[in-house]
Amino acid sequence: MPTKDYYDILGVSRDASGDEIKRAYRTLARKHHPDVSHDKSDAEHRFKEINEAYEVLSDPNKRAQYDRFGTTGNGAGAGAGDFGFGPGSFGDIFDMFFGNVRSAAQPRAAGPQRGSDLRYDLEVGLEEAFTGATREISFNHLAQCEICRGSGAQPGTLATPCDRCSGSGVMRTARQTPLGQIVTQSTCTKCGGEGHVIEHPCQACVGRGRREIERHLTVKVPAGVDDGSRIRIAGNGEAGIRSGPPGDLYVYLTIKPHAVFRREGLDTYVDVPVSFTQAALGAALSVPSLEGDVAVTLAPGTQTGTTMRLRGRGMPSVRGSQRGDHHVTVHVLVPTKLNKRQRELLEEYGNAGGDAVDDRSFFERVKDAFRPD
Ligand SMILES: [Zn+2]
Numbered sequence: 001m002p003t004k005d006y007y008d009i010l011g012v013s014r015d016a017s018g019d020e021i022k023r024a025y026r027t028l029a030r031k032h033h034p035d036v037s038h039d040k041s042d043a044e045h046r047f048k049e050i051n052e053a054y055e056v057l058s059d060p061n062k063r064a065q066y067d068r069f070g071t072t073g074n075g076a077g078a079g080a081g082d083f084g085f086g087p088g089s090f091g092d093i094f095d096m097f098f099g100n101v102r103s104a105a106q107p108r109a110a111g112p113q114r115g116s117d118l119r120y121d122l123e124v125g126l127e128e129a130f131t132g133a134t135r136e137i138s139f140n141h142l143a144q145c146e147i148c149r150g151s152g153a154q155p156g157t158l159a160t161p162c163d164r165c166s167g168s169g170v171m172r173t174a175r176q177t178p179l180g181q182i183v184t185q186s187t188c189t190k191c192g193g194e195g196h197v198i199e200h201p202c203q204a205c206v207g208r209g210r211r212e213i214e215r216h217l218t219v220k221v222p223a224g225v226d227d228g229s230r231i232r233i234a235g236n237g238e239a240g241i242r243s244g245p246p247g248d249l250y251v252y253l254t255i256k257p258h259a260v261f262r263r264e265g266l267d268t269y270v271d272v273p274v275s276f277t278q279a280a281l282g283a284a285l286s287v288p289s290l291e292g293d294v295a296v297t298l299a300p301g302t303q304t305g306t307t308m309r310l311r312g313r314g315m316p317s318v319r320g321s322q323r324g325d326h327h328v329t330v331h332v333l334v335p336t337k338l339n340k341r342q343r344e345l346l347e348e349y350g351n352a353g354g355d356a357v358d359d360r361s362f363f364e365r366v367k368d369a370f371r372p373d
């Protein structure tokens, strides 16, 4: 990376005196300050460059090193390009030029702050999601201290205005620099920006105004909730700070996998085994659903894998009266153990023509596939 010529940037000669450098810097800094320059796009870059050059050339040690090596080796020069806007550099210049104009950015006594939101993960069963449920939950959270009611001061005592910052929460420090007096503002170190001091802190919360306590709550889980459903319980998060409002509690739901039913959105699914004879002859079946057993009729000749859709027997929706469907898929079981009588009957069934597999289209397709062209 090419080294910047700091003398060139400030427009001074290599043997310029400290006073000449300071004068050149003042002139340029006022001219190129981003808030006064007419050329906004370039001003910030130029301003940084000018500051960078001045920081090096105004310091005899850095200047000597720069003259010898073309760099200061400590990150302040050599085109590091990330000249800070921190309170030690840019901020001071800002204060010098604009004094109190920058009111929006000034620190001030800290005001009320809303408490944090909390998340609680709750797992419910599919049946609970179907009917809705009431669950007791308990969790630790920062609540307003009930002894001092959040003030942080021992009951019967009061917080007193901070004498160091006169209750403003802000300290102003003036110091002399080559550029004139620079006033910086910072958060008051005595009261931490609160603007008041608690002489007798509440013993229960050590003056914090909040304490961690265990909280018990009853959560109403509405019917129809799904994985990822979120219940907001307003005002049950952490207590606010300095009389700020409390945060909210969010209960995130997950639904436990069910041993019998699957669920997709509002629809539910179940696999039901049926016997070979039920499938062949037809049968009246009783199949499980989330609201108990449901009677269905199996048509004669039902194939394995056939799904029956029971409309409106699935999950309810959380909002509205909509209901999903319940899908019943039958699986025809082939008997694995036959007693003597059953075996005889099945053999007789086979001999009576039951061995013929009546699916002509399948054999046609096989024939077509192997027919020579
Ligand atoms: Zn307290």
Ligand SMILES: [Zn+2]
Binding pocket: 162, 163, 164, 165, 166, 167, 168, 169, 170, 188, 189, 190, 191, 192, 193, 194, 195, 196
């Ligand atoms: Zn203070």
